Amino acid sequence: MRKALSASLLAAAVATATVAAAAVPADAAEGSHGPRLAWKLTDTKVDNQFRGLAAVSADTAWVAGTKGTILRTTDGGDHWANVSPSNASGLEFRDIEAFDATHAVALSIGESDASRVYTTDDGGRTWDVGFTNTEKAAFYDCMAFFDHRHGLAMSDPVNGHIRFITTDDGGHSWRVLPEDRSPRALDGEAAFAASGQCLVAADRRNGYLVTGGGATARILHTPDRGHSWTAHDTPIASGASAGIYAAAFRDAHHGILVGGDYTKPDAGDRAAGYTRTGAAGVRLAPSGPGAYRSSVAYVTGSIAITVGPTGSDISADGGRHWRSFDTGKFDAVQCARGFACWASGPDGRVATLDIA
Template identity: 55%
Template sequence: MRVVLLVLALVVSLAAPASAGERPPRWELKPTGVIAQFRGLSAVSGRVAWVSGTQGTVLRTVDGGATWRSVGPPGTEALQFRDVEAFDADHAVILSIGPGADSRVYRTEDGGTSWRQTFQNTDAAAFYDCLAFFDPWRGLAMSDPVDGRFRVQATFDGGRSWRPVPDRGFPPALPGEAGFAASGQCVTTAGPFDAWLATGGGATARVLHSGDGGRHWTASGTPLPSSPSAGVFALAFRSPSQGVAIGGDFANPAAPGPAVALTRDRGRTWTTPGQYPAGYRSGLAWRGGTVLAVGPGGSDYSPDGGRHWTAFDTGGFDSVDCAGAACWASGAQGRVARLR
């Protein structure tokens, strides 16, 4: 009887349909009516999302992508807004990239109707790549190294003001080491105090970790390839312990090699899974226990935290972001999509 019951249970389990969470994901394009390249993306919910990109373009939707409103700061058409961090439909912070004064931060409190510039870089050697927030008040903006140390600005009032983090808290940068402003995800946070910076360009693709809100940092090597066009492009942590790094070589996006690394010890050590996406990927996000990855060559998902990957879309995207179960992707030629 016990054997019969076991056999019946096996038959039922094999015949049962897959749950909704086991079905392959699918992107549903949400036309924006513009041709800007959107490397900046912030998902607030299934209805609210912000994107930012070239030609000073910032768009916002509050109806799930059915319509988009252009809300970028006036007079910024020459800037590239590579990162946006939105707290809700009204409050958001955007970062423009570039050498010297082109690196700027703006904040809005009325859905983009008006903006206030809250930071402008004055160091010709600095180049800000991305920003991230621990909560609606505390955040970090990352620059490439200056005088051999990474440069980071910190805010404690939601991006209304910024002040430099003392560079004595950073390990020396490697020759040629820098961040990649490809998706606004070269800096990320998890929990109230942990933050990570992604690097490439040097002899080793590294991840820098801070456990005290950004004051002190340690560096760890990853198995990802590193060169002037290769390294870690995006980081995403499900918890302060469990994280994924992704990247590759944007100059040779089809190059084989380990484009993914996993950590379970706050980034102290990184390992390559046995199977990973084929080629360069620039964006990364967690949706529950599933990881989503995007790049110009397509999208992939891993239902087991990064150990195994399946391609599910061949369209190009630069960034991906999730708010709970609601996930969005953005990229070149005004492409924005929501996960179905």
């Protein structure tokens, strides 16, 4: 069983990582004394890429990825159980949402019927297919749950509108929301299925969708679980493979956005933003990670972590300033109560946040 970080150790490690001020050169931090944040890799015994991650607690987490693979641990990563659906070997999972050690919902991506939603109520021993896409133009990217029953999943545009499906029974059944309730997409606009965080819930009713691909990277807000939307431009750079890849909101107002261009993983100009006033107030981070990042999570309060293929960064001020603390490859990060943070990525990499 894994011990959760204490508040005092976390505060000390964050202070060490940030060296008290973002303006201090990185080489000045080399001699800094104090506890340091570090990712502790677990042994998953597989080499799949896990972009889907659900952190339930310090002990329990789920990951979902390539070759239709889903793993679950209930002992802090000491042991992983392969709980993959029996009929999903050819699918690619990109998102998983878990409510506890027994209930989880997983989204596979792809054209036509490759986009599916699977649900388990018994820890992965059996899975039900709650949704199978039948629209050739649809391609589902990510999903979010507002509580144990109400959730949304989104697809890239169909007939010029971003498509949403909704559930009110924990993912066992889904219905397509009417096109007239869905926002119209910009030319080339889409979401990125990089970590399951292009669509996120801030609370029991407010949700946010982040996009790229078009002339402008946008953030779209729903105050009513997807029944209505407002769209807002952001200053984050956008392009064919660039835009906002992930968002995290600690409430309806405070949020962090990260992204960039996955074809240029070392470039990070205008690739991160933050807001304290919801979708309409996104500003560029004065000191961003400096590289493409695919996932972000609040640890506690204003402390947040972001990850990508070139490393991990931490912010102590709600996403305004970032400092690197690890260079390992990860695709997704998520934190549960008790400062229990998990990260997942390529080559079967799944790790827990620890103090070195």
